[in-house]
Amino acid sequence: MWIDQRLWTKDSGWSPAAAVPGEASLVLYFAAPGAMDPTALFQELKARYGNAAIVGCTTGGEIGGNDVLDDSIVTAAVGFDKARVRVAARDISDVCQSGTIGAELARDLAPRLGESELRAIFILSDGTKVNGDALVDGCIDAVTEGVVVTGGLAGDGARFQSTAVGCNDAMRAGRVAAIGLYGDSLAIGHGSFGGWDEFGPPRTITRSAANVLYELDGEPALDLYKRYLGEEAQGLPGSALLFPLSIRPSMGAEGGEVVRTIVGIDEDAKSMTFAGDVPTGHVARLMRGNFDNLVDGAGKAAEAADTQAPCLAILVSCIGRKLLMGQRIVEEVEIVSDVLGGNANLIGFYSYGEISPHGFTGKCELHNQTMTITTISET
Incomplete structure (x- = not known):
């Protein structure tokens, strides 16, 4: 070779x-x-x-x-x-x-x-x-x-x-x-x-369709996400690359989590589109990077x-x-x-x-x- x-x-x-x-x-x-x-x-x-x-x-x-x-x-x-x-x-x-x-x-x-x-x-x-x-x-x-x-x-x-x-x-x-x-x-x-750090409380995905996330804990997902991002929300969807989500099947499931990055947002539907699926019932947490x-x-x-x-x-x-x-x-x-x-x-x-x-x-x-x-x- x-x-x-x-x-x-x-x-x-x-x-x-x-x-x-x-x-x-x-x-x-x-x-x-x-x-x-x-x-x-x-x-x-x-x-x-x-x-x-x-x-x-x-x-x-x-x-x-x-x-x-x-x-x-x-x-x-x-x-x-x-x-x-x-x-x-x-x-x-x-x-x-x-x-x-x-x-x-x-x-x-x-x-x-x-x-x-x-x-x-x-x-x-x-x-x-x-x-x-x-x-x-x-x-x-x-x-x-x-x-x-x-x-x-x-x-x-x-x-x-x-x-x-x-x-x-x-x-x-x-x-x-x-x-x-x-x-x-x-x-x-x-x-x-990966190496990203989770922060904030766990949130249940209460409404989604394939790779589109509509609600976390019954609240419009985009609204909740913007609150966490603060001023960084003005740069969406690009700034979302710095704040991905980790998702896992249930609250107690350890080691099987995957990370999901936002690739688009819908202001009217207050939804976020990810590169991969975000199944309803899974648990999500925000993440941020540590060099x-x-x-x-x-x-x-x-x-x-x-x-x-x-x-x-x-x-x-x-x-x-x-x-x-x-x-x-x-x-x-x-x-x-x-x-x-x-x-x-x-x-x-x-x-x-x-x-x-x-x-x-x-x-x-x-x-x-x-x-x-x-x-x-x-x-």
Whole structure:
């Protein structure tokens, strides 16, 4: 297994310019919105890497090596010795299609007659037109037990206007792509952790529909949320990235909570729309960030995903973490690098949602406000 990483900026173009080590199996790329024309980008990657599967998306920031970047493009080409790669994609026009699309992608990637075992699926999805929970559930229900499912939702900075995904074609909005990784030679690691602090009393979700929250404790959810935010409420929905919700099935349920980020508000309905489901009857609490805890959380995610062999480490972190931590955001990448050590080649992006098995329950879920890491190595 070999890995060829490159960086593109408007000032410097592509670097480094070294020759490709061999025939690539897979090319991952993460691109700032508007950094390069999507068709031109795909054509350049195709010219360099030939018949490799080429998959990527827009971001809220790029991760290349130990650096956090903006207005750039980062790529990682992988050549496997024994493992195989297949990709599949669907277009999505309505959020209600999310579950069906997840299942269809999983079925597309099911091993064919004579093909090696499917070990993992990595998903990149449009971040504004999808219900990430339904997408993940549809995929998980259609794969065999033991297949690791990870990935993330494409980003658009803090704008939440339009995201794009490419799968052997130019990136475009309304796209969901999935990468299937096959073969016993593969070792797949994963880890996901947040580090946010809960505050305020627990509130019961008394009215919701899928990923739209209408009432907490019988009160209009948006009104209650604005009271907690105070002056920060003037910046909604963008400022909500700094104050996510944790939700759990019941008051006494510990360890199974997930974090949900607001991606839109409806002033007339006094509701909030989240990147994933907020089921009625679940318990919710507000959260806020602590710099040191967020960095420690990234380190814990790396510990869970740790691998001893040379690997590609794909980091999918939340745009909310980046906005909160500002210049300190590089610290979460540095701690991941320190934990994984010199054997890891880091690439990643800042997202609108992270897909990974839950660190406590083991169930694959959509997360928000986490650092999620997928490691891929070959023995």
